[in-house]
Amino acid sequence: MAELNQRDLDVLQHYADKGNRSLYWNYLAQRDGGDSYGLLALGVVRNSDMSGAIANTYAQHHAREHDKRKLSEREWEKFGQDLIQQDLALRKHYMAQQQPAEALNLPVKDVQTAHDQAFENVGLNPDAWTPRRLLEAARRQGGESAAEDIWRNDMLDSSVWGLSRAGRTMAKVAWQYNDGEFDAFAYTSDLAAAAASASRDLPCVDPDTIGGSNLHFTYDAQSRAWTSVTSTPDGFPTRMRVTDARTLAELDDARAVRLERAEKATQFHPLDPHREIARSPFTLVDAGQPETTATRLANIDASLSRTIADDLFTRLTNAAMNRDVVAMRTVSAEFRHSDEGRSWLRSGREHNQADQDRQAALEAQATMQQAVQSRSGPVMSM
Template sequence: MSGLNNRDVEILSFYAENGNRELYWNYLAQKPGNDGYGLLALGVVRNDNVPGQVANNYAQSAAGATRPGMTERDWENFGVDLMRRDLAERQEAMRKNEPERALNLSAVDVTRVHDQSFESAGIAKEAWTPRKLMEMAERKGGPAAMEEIWSGMLDNQKLGIYRGVSTLDEVRAHTDFSSLSSIGRAGQYVADMTAARMAANSALPNTDPNMIGSVGHSYIYSQHDQSWAQVQQHSGGPMPMPPRISTVRDERLIAELNDTRELRLERLASRDERHPDDPYRTIAKSPFTLAEAPSITRDVETRLAAADINSQPLAQNIRRALADQMPEGAAISEDRLAQFTAAAKIARIGDQDALRVDIGSGGVTIRGNHPAQVAHVDLTTPVPPQTESISVFRDAQAAQQAAFGQEAQQVTEAQRGFERA
């Protein structure tokens, strides 16, 4: 029989009691027959993919009206509360002898959990990303339309960028264009979602205890002298410039950074605190993070320029940086250069960044202008053929172009549509 069983509930209860969000959602993400909610939730817990980053940015922005200044630990506590309410819904389904619903909660169930958690935290329930859209769908098409929206949100076969565009289409479909108030609500929702999506462009995962913030403005912890440095990335200038780095001296800020770092260390340690009967010994990866993005579609690949990867400006920049580190007369193979270039592209290193290259016995590390832009290539494994690196480079390039260009155009068109209506 599909669905949850009593042992599943026992394991989930163990994780909920211990506040272990990652292993709780990891268990649900790997349980056969699951609908994808666990995997979606993992992206929120770790803030390591576009859907998770959008959800977190959207909620944080909404919380500013009633709970300004919430720290990462505050949000962790919120997440633990939500997890425990989620478990209560699943336990209730089991008591009603509904194991399938216990595994895959309905849109109504999940909405109720989020409503209760946000309201308990003193935050408007609309802070949950799909809440307004699901309300619009239910108002226009009934409960079935609401379930359809939720099913679409769980489709992890779609990249986050395409899911975002799909969401805009859903907003249009469920907007009552005969009502000015409906148009106004829809337009505001699109604007809020756009802001959250754009903020996700510079978001960093919250899995690194020594790097907190965003790509443009982050704080780096030095384990050598136990101090924090503020790193501010320059943008908008005609020429690339190195980041501005300064020591953090504000005691209140240092205390908050230390607390956030301690929280992240606690999260990392909790990954090993598994229930003895948990069969899922690995942590599920969030879908479609840039570093792990699979081929988007063959159509996108065929549209990309077929230029030799090693003629790209990024490759030439890497070649020059490597030449400064290598003995005179030494040369780098074309396959290896292609591998370095693909790795740098995934790390979002810019074509004209001032590169820093460290060549060790086992690998090469390439750093861009920002400390978060780090590419590492293992030299102990065979170098892949140039064709394989080209494929990786193209996928990363396509993901970046889509994230920074195509979606912005779709958003603009959607907003104009609402204005015309």
């Protein structure tokens, strides 16, 4: 079994101290015996593959919708630097406990703990981490082993990192854990919106091109000017010189962050044997457009829950990509009124009612036990 060693810790400590996110995750991504988490995290840093782009977009959307916050690229960079500190602390803990295998491949509960703390440190709800709501639902119904199974067998499987497949996989799994606390339909909708937005993203490794394919900004070093480039239906983009002072300040700062990160990505530790950045198996450039399907939800056998979630995710993603709010609402309404939708929503309500019934039974049992104790003294239990 592969294990982390002291040399690994020394290298990781060096990168964490320098705030070098790229080389921290790159080291783990290429470490023999390591899982795919390092490569996933590297994709988030560089926004270079669909899994990373979805994670970034999901967090940004969640911050805006739930915390009314819009973090700058520098603030997200600081968040990421804190995250590697949280991650390293957990790996060092396992090393101190003589568990080097766990130190190399952290259990998902620790990966979640690191994200929870990093999000809380910037004042954001930790549910901004893409899989958190799903993992919590899995724990409620199947314990920690269920959450670990999702992490190992679904999220760390690089074969699902392509366009919409990254979010689609979690949407399929979410169906199984729909309950009173976890609205799998709402979660699928959030994933679809994030995937649609992420499909228009550009990698954040070019300091002179910032934004997405539909609207981005380019920097000309000679004139030191920014130009906005907006895509149009006829294929001829509209270009306009940026003059707004606030926008210019944000672009200049984002560019500075990328230049700093690019410089750090060249500063390898002497004991780090890797001199190239690991490449994602599926990059944004390779993404293309999401698959489409004409299958209607009402015509799918209710037993094929993963197929239903797959179709729902596709339709919501396509509507979101076209910025068709009416279509998204139509899909939502159609699904909620279909046999499958009613069954899905009902299962959540029934699960919630079952939890309430179990809680009521436990409270009644506790009341009876207290009554017995008050009459005959303490009751011993095995």
